[in-house]
Amino acid sequence: MNAVFSFISDFWSELVILTLEMAPYLLLGFLFAGVLYAWFPSHKIVRYLGKNNSASALNAALLGIPLPLCSCGVIPTGISFYKNGASKGSAVSFLISTPQTGVDSIMVTWSLLGLPMAIIRPIIAFVTGVLGGVLTNSLEKKENGHAKPVQKPLVEEKKKVGILGMLNYAFGEFLEDIVKWLVIGLLIAALIAVIIPDDFFLRYLSNDYLSMLIILAASIPLYVCATGSVPIAAVLLMKGLSPGAAIVFLMAGPATNAATISVIGNSLGRKTLYRYLFSIIAGALVFGTIVNEFLPREWFAISMPGMDMGEHNHGILPHWIQVVSGLLLAIAIANGLFRKYISPRINSKKKISTPLIADKMSTKIKVEGMTCNHCKMNVENGIKGVSGVSGINIDLISGNVIIEGENVDLQAVKQAVDGLGYKVVE
Numbered sequence: 001m002n003a004v005f006s007f008i009s010d011f012w013s014e015l016v017i018l019t020l021e022m023a024p025y026l027l028l029g030f031l032f033a034g035v036l037y038a039w040f041p042s043h044k045i046v047r048y049l050g051k052n053n054s055a056s057a058l059n060a061a062l063l064g065i066p067l068p069l070c071s072c073g074v075i076p077t078g079i080s081f082y083k084n085g086a087s088k089g090s091a092v093s094f095l096i097s098t099p100q101t102g103v104d105s106i107m108v109t110w111s112l113l114g115l116p117m118a119i120i121r122p123i124i125a126f127v128t129g130v131l132g133g134v135l136t137n138s139l140e141k142k143e144n145g146h147a148k149p150v151q152k153p154l155v156e157e158k159k160k161v162g163i164l165g166m167l168n169y170a171f172g173e174f175l176e177d178i179v180k181w182l183v184i185g186l187l188i189a190a191l192i193a194v195i196i197p198d199d200f201f202l203r204y205l206s207n208d209y210l211s212m213l214i215i216l217a218a219s220i221p222l223y224v225c226a227t228g229s230v231p232i233a234a235v236l237l238m239k240g241l242s243p244g245a246a247i248v249f250l251m252a253g254p255a256t257n258a259a260t261i262s263v264i265g266n267s268l269g270r271k272t273l274y275r276y277l278f279s280i281i282a283g284a285l286v287f288g289t290i291v292n293e294f295l296p297r298e299w300f301a302i303s304m305p306g307m308d309m310g311e312h313n314h315g316i317l318p319h320w321i322q323v324v325s326g327l328l329l330a331i332a333i334a335n336g337l338f339r340k341y342i343s344p345r346i347n348s349k350k351k352i353s354t355p356l357i358a359d360k361m362s363t364k365i366k367v368e369g370m371t372c373n374h375c376k377m378n379v380e381n382g383i384k385g386v387s388g389v390s391g392i393n394i395d396l397i398s399g400n401v402i403i404e405g406e407n408v409d410l411q412a413v414k415q416a417v418d419g420l421g422y423k424v425v426e
Helices: 002-039 054-064 071-083 088-100 103-113 115-143 163-195 200-204 208-219 226-238 243-255 258-268 270-294 319-350 373-384 410-419
Strands: 362-368 389-394 400-405 423-425
Touching: 002 103, 002 163, 002 226, 002 319, 054 088, 054 115, 071 088, 071 258, 071 373, 088 115, 088 243, 088 258, 088 270, 103 115, 103 226, 103 243, 115 243, 115 270, 163 226, 163 319, 163 373, 208 243, 208 270, 226 243, 243 270, 258 270, 362 410, 373 389, 373 400, 373 410, 410 423
Parallel strands: none
Antiparallel strands: 362 400, 362 423, 389 400
């Protein structure tokens, strides 16, 4: 019983320490995400991504790096760019560079892994994104480059959003999208900190290149968002993992997972999928090697504050700011979990007595694969592009989609949804 109590106590202590260390930067990252949402001209993106040249791949990487999109959000966004006329290369560049970084994850990387790693991550994301895009474009030129643009953009121009709308997105919709994986990342990091001995990697996996390959093999099918991967990487570094292997995890973990691989293969083709995976795997191993062999290990030496509660990781912020930020983050996370899992069920129970199909002009379908508000937005915009559709209502939890309109071609709806990487259930 004492051992169990000690384990729980240690686990809770590590969880609190990690959360306090991340909280100020995570909140600031959320705020930046809201600013990007409110004022970033997303409706103009496609015009810079349509050509089969290096410039389109470069533009896609530059656009993708600061965007706060996790894997589940970046896939439909990247696919929708392609469906609107962006080249496969620029779509691949966007899909590689975007999930590796984001303003929120960069801030958290600075807080837990230090400034060198916070600078290196977006540089690696940019280089691998551009190289993957250029490789894809060069091999696609013989096939005319890109898909024929659709009549109505799948990514519509955003309406003007005020301060309240910006804050609602930052600490509401966006946080709701990543809250599950943020919490999972923190829990896994705290668990690793407790159960893995401090000298584990030095003792059992001292070969840097072998550790990189093992981390790569574990990261490719794993789903973890860019922000959620940071505390895990921090604890692994603390346990003796090489900085290069941590780079591999920070790259491959967010940029690949089983669902992403399936969607890209289905939407962009197997050849494009192979180029996508090659770019990430080769980039991870090359940059992991560069970090290990040519950069000072001292740049990546971290000492988690759990070793000494009186010391803080990088000495950037006073402890009271971390505590206040931690409380605010806890409230925001609780609100995000409520919005994502509890509120929809309460609302669905209220609507039980209301028919799902209100009249003959409404049709109900079920769509599988939607996991976040970005998924919902892409499916909504995709279906709105079908002739005859006048309105749409999507329940993200159940996947039920109510389509309003006359003479709606359900086959065209199915094609629009399938083209985004989702599936209409018969």
